[in-house]
Amino acid sequence: xxxxxxxxxGLVKPSQTLSLTCTVSGGSISSGNYYWSWIRxxxxxxxxxxxxxxxxxxxxxxxxxxxRVTISVDTSKNQFSLKLSSVTAADTAVYYxxxxxxxxxxxxxxxxxxxx
Amino acid sequence: QxxxxxxxxxxxxPGQSITISCTGTSSDVGGYNYVSWYQQHPGxxxxxxxxxxxxxxxxVSNRFSGFKSGNTxxxxxxxxxxxxxxxxxxxxYAGSSIWVFGGGTKLTVL
Numbered sequence: 001x002x003x004x005x006x007x008x009x010g011l012v013k014p015s016q017t018l019s020l021t022c023t024v025s026g027g028s029i030s031s032g033n034y035y036w037s038w039i040r041x042x043x044x045x046x047x048x049x050x051x052x053x054x055x056x057x058x059x060x061x062x063x064x065x066x067x068r069v070t071i072s073v074d075t076s077k078n079q080f081s082l083k084l085s086s087v088t089a090a091d092t093a094v095y096y097x098x099x100x101x102x103x104x105x106x107x108x109x110x111x112x113x114x115x116x
Numbered sequence: 117q118x119x120x121x122x123x124x125x126x127x128x129x130p131g132q133s134i135t136i137s138c139t140g141t142s143s144d145v146g147g148y149n150y151v152s153w154y155q156q157h158p159g160x161x162x163x164x165x166x167x168x169x170x171x172x173x174x175x176v177s178n179r180f181s182g183f184k185s186g187n188t189x190x191x192x193x194x195x196x197x198x199x200x201x202x203x204x205x206x207x208x209y210a211g212s213s214i215w216v217f218g219g220g221t222k223l224t225v226l
Contacts, residue, residue, distance in 0.1 A: 037215075046119065047154075047162065047205050047217040060213035096161060101215075102152055103207065104164035104173065 002027040004097050004107035012091075012114050018084040022097030022107060029078045030055045034100045038071060038082045040093040041109075048093075053080055087114045120145065120206055120218035127224040133194040136221045138206030139187060144216055146187035150209035153182060153191045156220075157202045165204075166191060193223070201225040 008020035022036070029036065037052040051061035053071045061069050065084070073080040084091060094109040121139040128134040138145065138153075145151055151169045154162035164173050166182035169189060179194045189208070193200055206218040 039217075046220040047207075049207075049215040049217060052213075052215075062214065101150070101209070102164055102167040102173075103154070103162070104167070106161040106163070109161050 002099060002105060004099065004105060006095060006097050006107045006110040008110060008112070010111055010113060012087055012112060013116050014088055014114055015086055018082070018087050018091060018112055018114070020082045020095055020097075020110065020112070021079050022081070024078045024080075024099075028075075029073065029080065030075050032100075035060075036073065036080045036100075037098050037103060039096045039098055039103065039106075040091075041096070042090075042093040050082065050084075050095075089114050118216070120208060120216055122204075122206060122218040122221045124219075125222045125224065127226055128193075128196045129226045130196050130198065132196050133192060134196060134223065136191045136193075136204055136206075136223070138189040138191070138208075138218045140189075140208055140210075140216070141187055144208040144210040145184065145189050147211065148209045149184070151182065151184055151189040152207045153180075154205045154207065155200075155202045156205065162205060196225055198225050 003025045005023045012018045035052040038050040053059045068085045070083040092114045096109045098106045149169050153166040156162040165180050169184045170182040181192045203220050205220045210216045
């Protein structure tokens with residue numbers, strides 16, 4: 001079955017750009033007409049949808065983050081990526097990637113800490 | 117888009133039934149039949165339990181059921197088991213290709 005795995009730096013300095021990649025295994029990212037999403041969760045808090053991408057490259061973003069977010073896809077590597085610019089401590093969270101509009105399945109998540 | 121409103125906590129004894137509410141607006145929960153529910157155990161990724169208001173993915177126990185009335189969706193867990201103790205989140209489509217989550221509910225099995 002399809003599995004997702006997030007990867008990227010666990011520590012980012014304030015004002016810099018957070019960059020994460022989600023690698024899809026067990027199936028092609030291009031099959032099934034799925035959107036692929038990023039979702040985050042600050043420690044002890046709820047989930048926040050960040051945005052999504054279709055394999056054609058079409059994207060949708062959370063309006064609250066839209067000015068700082070870029071999601072891209074590399075079908076040749078079966079990966080999609082997140083870039084969040086001008087980060088602050090408020091962006092410290094576990095970042096998840098997930099498939100489709102049902103958000104199923106999810107990756108295991110990766111903790112990103114914003115600190116100098 | 118504001119987060120959907122869920123109770124911070126609910127509790128129940130083994131074997132009992134509990135219901136978690138998820139209140140939104142006519143622009144999200146009330147406007148679309150795209151409400152999903154997720155179970156999250158500590159330190160783990162969320163797991164899809166219900167989608168499209170009341171549909172269960174393959175492998176999810178039929179003790180879990182979903183319903184929607186107006187701007188409020190609900191998740192009912194019947195025959196509570198110790199393993200059901202977790203955080204539960206609702207999520208709804210909010211139009212314009214945007215998705216919004218609830219604040220989460222901590223379920224305690226007494």
